Amino acid sequence: MNYYERAQELNEETIANRRYFHTNAEVGLDMPKAKAYVMKKLTEYGLEPKECGYGVTATLGHGGKCIMLRADMDALPMPEESGEPFACPTGKEAHTCGHDFHAAMLLTAAKMLKENESELEGTVKFMFQPAEENFLGSKNMIENGILENPKVDAALAYHVAAGKMPVGIYMYNDNGTMMYSVDGFQIDIKGKGSHGAYPQNSIDPINIGVHVYLALEAIMAREINPTKACVMTVGQFQGGTAENIIPDVATLKGTIRSNDKQARELMVRRMKEVATKTAESYGGTAEITMLSEVPPLICDPKLTDEFVGYMKEMNIPGMMPYPGVSASASEDFASIAEKVPSTFMYLSAGYPDERGQYGAHNPKVQFNEGVCPIGPSCLAYCATQWLKNNK
Template identity: 75%
Template sequence: MDFYKRAVELKEETIENRRYIHKNAETGLKLPKTKAFVMDRLKKYGLEPEECGDGVTAMLGKGGKVLLLRADMDALPMPEQSGESFACPTGAADHACGHDFHAAMLLTAAKMLKENEDMLEGTVKFMFQPAEETFEGSKNMIEHGILDNPKVDAALAYHVSPGKMPVGLYMYNDKDTMMYSVDGFKITITGKGSHGAYPHVGVDPINIGVHIHLALQELIARESDPAHACVLTIGQFQAGTAANIIPDTAVLQGTIRTNHKEARELLVRRMKEVAEKTAEVYKGTAQIEMISEVPPLICDPKMTDEIVGYMNEMNIPGLTPYPDVSASASEDFAVIAEKVPSTFMYLSAGYQDERGTYPAHHPKVQFNEDVCPIGSACLANCAVRWLAAHKE
């Protein structure tokens, strides 16, 4: 079966599905319109979708080994400025990371695999997940059994990538960490409010927050092994309502990212210790809440090499391997990859003209829809080939 030829025939349908999801962008765990659309399309294609937590799943095949194909569906909480005719009109959400492509490509792959279900020498399980951007979606669906009944043996996911690059590159890493861990944290500092003219009768949580911020930077400068890539960023500092009032509380929020498991454990532990002890020095207290906890994304080398081989067999013009890619961004597919052998790849969806100017997560980013048949074909072909190679 030439899945690429069929995917080209279905390109306009894939684009139509992508544009519907894009125009109706939703964020977080609850994606009612997107979820209903995905379930409706799967039913139209002859599958029997089911809810799995706040996501959607469906299956094809006849027992044997089980391969999970995953797509995320959520957008970012930001207004869109892409200028596209199908831009989200709400101003509250924007598919600036390309998850609309992932869902649309997997829908087309599901349609093609249903058309050729007799070729499957095992089972394909589909995973349409919410809340990747908040690092909640994979955990939500795992808690509701996505990796069980039947037990998943391996998993595959693609992520489109914008920028000034030709369509057809596929980027992977079969040797090292592909994407960094992410541990989001919220530090709530409690002091004692007072008049700004009498700071000595209060405990200033802003002052404590400033010292915590500075002290946390030293964890990177003086405690992290230079051989490991580590990032600690404070992205929010909120406190106070007026210039002449010392408030009772202040809040810092940030993230820790690293490509190394032991470095991650050290930084998370020391972040908590430094925040608590620094607050204590200045007569306040600090309470730490972990917002997200996602490990580094490490792909299974053997499986990745197999998937690369299956992709190289396909007659797709311009399809070009780009190995040893690593990114300091994070991806909650890592939670799945920690539990079952998995492969994750980027597919270039950029433009080599001015449309490729903006990166993912920018309100003006644009993605090239020529990637649609490539992604759909690779998902379908790799599923068939992997199951045939691992049949029981």
């Protein structure tokens, strides 16, 4: 089967599926509409989908080696200002990261692979996951056995990219860290509230929080090797309900990111120590909760080169490789890549004109549906060829 030609024939269906996910955007782990839609479509295509944790999986093929194709399905908790006629109407959820494309493209790939199942020389497993944005989806499906029965031998995922770039560029890293780790943290500082006119009767958690914030900045300035790529950001500081009341509790939330394992471990350990000891020195306490713990995304070099070779074989017009990509953003596919040889690539879905002026996570972002035949055909062809050459 010529997968690219077949994907072009199915393009209207891919776009319709993408727009369904877009209009019916959902966030987090519990995504009942997306889950039901995926299971309905896979059943129509002749597969037998089943729930896997909060996600959906299905398999096809004939035993042997198993390659897994993954798509995330979740949106972001934000309003949409894209101006698209199929925009999410709730004003609370928006597919501003392109996961609607991922789910739709994997559905089309599943349909084509089912049509070509007799020619497969192994097994293809599909992973439709929720909650990538809060880094819980992959772990949830791993805990519920997505990598077993059959055991996954390799995995592939694509992510569309917005911006001022033409459709057809595929970006990858076959020689290092593609995306950073992410360790989200919450520090609940507990003190003693009082009337604002009598601060001597309080243990002020806001004052403690300010000192904790400054102490965390010192970790980055004085303890981290400047040759390492590291980020520690506190993006949320909440405390109090009125201007003349010192509260009992103040909360800081932040994120730690790095492309270096040892630096990551140091930052997480020192964040906990500094927050705890600083709070104690002012008479309070600090309780730390880890909101996410995802390793750096490191793609398998050999596997990545193999998939790049297959994509070049397809001779899709306008397709162009862009190697050596690395970003300080994070991706929970890293939890898969940590356990099985994996490859993650970006597929450009931007516009060279004014429509490309906004990037992912912007409420005005627009993605180019010209990528819709490319993603499914590459997924299907790479899976088919990998099984053929890795029996």
